[in-house]
Amino acid sequence: MEYALEIKGLTKSYGDFVLDAVDIRLPGGCIMGFIGENGAGKTTTIKLILDLIFKDEGSVSILGYEGDNTYKIVKENIGVVLDECNFPEVLNAKEINMIMKRIYKTWDVNKFLGYLERFNLNVKKQVKEYSRGMKMKLAIAVALSHDSKILILDEATSGLDPLVREEILDVFLEFIQDESHSIFMSSHIISDLEKVCDYITLIHHGKLVFSAPKDDLIEKFVLLKCSESELADLPPNAIYGIKKNSFGVEALVERRVVSDEHVVDRANIEDIMIYHIKEVSA
Amino acid sequence: MIGLFIKDLLNLKSQLRFILLLLGVYGLIAITNDNSAMLGAIIAIMGVMIPTTALSYDEKAKWDKYALSMPLSRTDLILSKYLLGIAFSLVGFILNFLISLWIGFTSYKESLILSMLLLSAGLFFLSFVLPPMFKFGVEKGRIVMMLLIFSPTLFLLILKNMNVKLPSADLIEKFWYILPAFSVLVLFASIALSVKIYSRKEF
Numbered sequence: 332m333e334y335a336l337e338i339k340g341l342t343k344s345y346g347d348f349v350l351d352a353v354d355i356r357l358p359g360g361c362i363m364g365f366i367g368e369n370g371a372g373k374t375t376t377i378k379l380i381l382d383l384i385f386k387d388e389g390s391v392s393i394l395g396y397e398g399d400n401t402y403k404i405v406k407e408n409i410g411v412v413l414d415e416c417n418f419p420e421v422l423n424a425k426e427i428n429m430i431m432k433r434i435y436k437t438w439d440v441n442k443f444l445g446y447l448e449r450f451n452l453n454v455k456k457q458v459k460e461y462s463r464g465m466k467m468k469l470a471i472a473v474a475l476s477h478d479s480k481i482l483i484l485d486e487a488t489s490g491l492d493p494l495v496r497e498e499i500l501d502v503f504l505e506f507i508q509d510e511s512h513s514i515f516m517s518s519h520i521i522s523d524l525e526k527v528c529d530y531i532t533l534i535h536h537g538k539l540v541f542s543a544p545k546d547d548l549i550e551k552f553v554l555l556k557c558s559e560s561e562l563a564d565l566p567p568n569a570i571y572g573i574k575k576n577s578f579g580v581e582a583l584v585e586r587r588v589v590s591d592e593h594v595v596d597r598a599n600i601e602d603i604m605i606y607h608i609k610e611v612s613a
Numbered sequence: 614m615i616g617l618f619i620k621d622l623l624n625l626k627s628q629l630r631f632i633l634l635l636l637g638v639y640g641l642i643a644i645t646n647d648n649s650a651m652l653g654a655i656i657a658i659m660g661v662m663i664p665t666t667a668l669s670y671d672e673k674a675k676w677d678k679y680a681l682s683m684p685l686s687r688t689d690l691i692l693s694k695y696l697l698g699i700a701f702s703l704v705g706f707i708l709n710f711l712i713s714l715w716i717g718f719t720s721y722k723e724s725l726i727l728s729m730l731l732l733s734a735g736l737f738f739l740s741f742v743l744p745p746m747f748k749f750g751v752e753k754g755r756i757v758m759m760l761l762i763f764s765p766t767l768f769l770l771i772l773k774n775m776n777v778k779l780p781s782a783d784l785i786e787k788f789w790y791i792l793p794a795f796s797v798l799v800l801f802a803s804i805a806l807s808v809k810i811y812s813r814k815e816f
Contacts (some may be wrong), residue, residue, distance in 0.1 A: 433616030
């Protein structure tokens with residue numbers, strides 16, 4: 332199977348932090364949400380994918396290319412939005428268009444101007460006068476205005492109000508209509524990811540916890556409310572995290588082990604993430 | 614590459630206005646005093662100031678890591694800054710040549726030699742300043758730049774104290790012809806060094 336993004340055994344160590352043999356496979360035509368705490372290694376992973384830092388071990392292949400001489404060609408097909416707008420502040424969108432036209436061979440002026448109009452961005456205003464939402468929209472417009480087949484987004488929607496996020500998520504969903512397109516996005520706003528993602532990947536302390544289809548996760552886990560003794564009757568390997576309260580316990584467990592007598596709630600991705608991390612750190 | 618060059622020019626728009634003003638003021642001083650030495654030095658330094666200012670803007674915007682996600686190589690980013698420095702040094706060379714001719718206190722040949730000398734000095738300066746800036750960033754790189762500015766004076770002072778005889782005028786005149794060629798060599802070595810430094814940089 333052809334993956335849009337395939338990461339194998341990716342390892343990078345800094346003195347006190349190790350990204351440890353991470354494996355991620357994103358099939359073409361899908362959106363993957365990349366989650367984890369601050370400092371879990373999300374940005375490190377994205378930097379490794381983009382060759383901004385150098386890996387110790389492992390491999391990264393994007394759209395079938397591994398980081399070699401062909402890398403410059405494949406970058407025409409990668410749209411990147413980092414957690415801030417990295418355009419020099421004195422430039423305006425018109426000037427950015429002039430610059431990008433000469434950087435990307437596949438730059439599409441009309442597409443870019445179309446997005447600027449759609450996002451209501453003033454072409455002649457300097458970037459420094461833009462709000463955070465406008466800056467991110469500008470970066471997204473740039474990422475979509477060349478021959479992008481994969482979008483790599485690092486916290487692209489954080490710090491934005493719900494309306495702007497909704498608008499941006501709609502753009503992503505449009506982008507993914509083309510089956511050769513895919514998106515890899517890290518975010519702290521799990522509810523956004525739950526809305527649009529096909530796959531969810533969680534890392535914790537530099538280690539991969541899971542990377543699975545979202546529907547499988549939702550199907551696999553439930554939140555169980557019971558007493559401690561009831562929980563003790565369940566197989567320990569089906570329990571992924573426990574929260575104690577005055578009424579008993581709340582635990583993330585596999586659906587297969589619960590019966591009709593148990594009180595269960597649907598677990599959303601945020602619950603699944605939090606309980607997994609609690610389990611791992613305990 | 615061209616895209617990066619244009620980005621720097623657009624980025625420096627407001628700075629360019631300031632530089633033009635500076636040139637105007639020193640130009641006036643040069644004309645009223647019939648002496649273009651100061652103006653010449655300012656113009657030669659321009660070739661260094663412009664790429665370092667462009668670098669500091671890039672650093673502020675964290676542009677490099679973003680640019681590297683585009684179809685640009687690390688070498689492209691380095692070359693574009695040298696290109697900027699060389700382009701402005703050449704503009705400076707032409708300006709210096711025309712001004713010293715126009716002010717008319719030198720012959721055609723002397724103007725050429727003087728401008729070549731300033732160009733060489735500018736390229737030397739550029740060659741020494743850029744690699745530390747790529748290595749340590751603009752702020753720390755500026756400290757290295759300051760040290761570099763004073764080191765020739767210091768060097769000459771030490772030589773003087775050691776009672777080393779100054780070379781004869783004849784020798785200096787010959788040196789003037791070698792200097793431009795030598796500065797180009799140093800420039801190439803500097804580019805190679807910067808490319809190497811930058812290829813190992815992590816963002």
